[in-house]
Amino acid sequence: MKFIDIKILKLIIIFILFSALLSIVYVMVEYRTFTGPNFSHTVNGDFTYLESFFQEEPEEMLTSISSSTTPEVKVPIIIYHSVRPYILGESILQDRFDITPALFERQLAYLQKHGFTTISPDELARDIKLGTTTPTIKPVMLSFDDGWENQYKYAFPLLKKYHMIATFYVYSNPIDKNRPSYLSWDQLREMSAAGMIIGSHTLSHPLFRNLTVPEIKNEIVKSKKVIESEIGKPVVNFAQPFGYSSPGIEALIKEAGYKTARGTFKGVYHSQADLYNLQGYFTSDNFNDFVYILSR
Numbered sequence: 491m492k493f494i495d496i497k498i499l500k501l502i503i504i505f506i507l508f509s510a511l512l513s514i515v516y517v518m519v520e521y522r523t524f525t526g527p528n529f530s531h532t533v534n535g536d537f538t539y540l541e542s543f544f545q546e547e548p549e550e551m552l553t554s555i556s557s558s559t560t561p562e563v564k565v566p567i568i569i570y571h572s573v574r575p576y577i578l579g580e581s582i583l584q585d586r587f588d589i590t591p592a593l594f595e596r597q598l599a600y601l602q603k604h605g606f607t608t609i610s611p612d613e614l615a616r617d618i619k620l621g622t623t624t625p626t627i628k629p630v631m632l633s634f635d636d637g638w639e640n641q642y643k644y645a646f647p648l649l650k651k652y653h654m655i656a657t658f659y660v661y662s663n664p665i666d667k668n669r670p671s672y673l674s675w676d677q678l679r680e681m682s683a684a685g686m687i688i689g690s691h692t693l694s695h696p697l698f699r700n701l702t703v704p705e706i707k708n709e710i711v712k713s714k715k716v717i718e719s720e721i722g723k724p725v726v727n728f729a730q731p732f733g734y735s736s737p738g739i740e741a742l743i744k745e746a747g748y749k750t751a752r753g754t755f756k757g758v759y760h761s762q763a764d765l766y767n768l769q770g771y772f773t774s775d776n777f778n779d780f781v782y783i784l785s786r
């Protein structure tokens with residue numbers, strides 16, 4: 491009997507070790523491009539999981555370096571990527587930051603039921619300047635990254651249905667280049683005309699850490715011009731790819747004529763000091779996370 495127990499124990503240990511090994515291999519394969527030499531060019535489009543690496547919580551630090559004399563304003567910013575039906579067989583990691591249209595609608599219905607108002611980055615900038623969100627009742631900012639076509643297909647109709655607005659941060663290089671998973675300029679123009687805000691997320695979605703200052707500047711300045719010429723409206727809101735920022739990068743964004751920039755640090759309070767690195771939360775598959783963010 492004891493002999494069998496040991497045998498089973500050995501089998502369990504081997505199974506655990508094998509599972510651990512598989513997980514390590516999986517993670518290495520999943521993120522192989524993250525440390526690769528041509529990281530920004532080799533990743534084939536979907537940056538969602540990589541961006542999540544940069545979501546940290548420096549709230550204390552950001553609060554303490556705030557130089558503003560106006561009070562901080564509380565506005566939850568929700569960061570979305572793909573909104574699409576679940577694909578059978580995909581891993582938890584692949585699906586983690588994408589939500590289904592049904593869950594997105596549940597979130598919008600919650601916002602409506604609880605009296606939230608969706609606001610634009612411009613309105614947030616105004617509120618930060620004034621030090622108050624009044625008279626807006628329960629403001630929240632919805633934002634979508636990376637310009638996926640599914641945002642037009644699934645999120646945009648629901649936003650219209652609930653009379654809500656969102657900001658779509660797109661990077662311009664893949665648009666209208668025969669890449670159907672990306673939004674087209676026609677779709678972006680239609681969304682803009684319907685009240686959605688189109689912001690810049692650079693030209694090529696690079697990791698700024700790997701670029702020279704002139705290259706960073708080009709990504710920030712040129713994308714603004716490209717998007718403006720296509721949608722026919724000023725583009726004054728920016729989002730750093732992967733949320734990667736620095737005081738120097740923020741100065742370049744400001745100098746280019748943007749009024750705000752959204753980063754990916756977690757937090758709901760905003761001051762003048764973080765106007766060019768606004769904090770937000772990645773959405774998740776868990777509805778309770780959404781409720782929690784709004785209640786912070």
Ligand SMILES: [Zn+2]
Nearest residue numbers: 537635636732
């Ligand atoms: Zn992105």
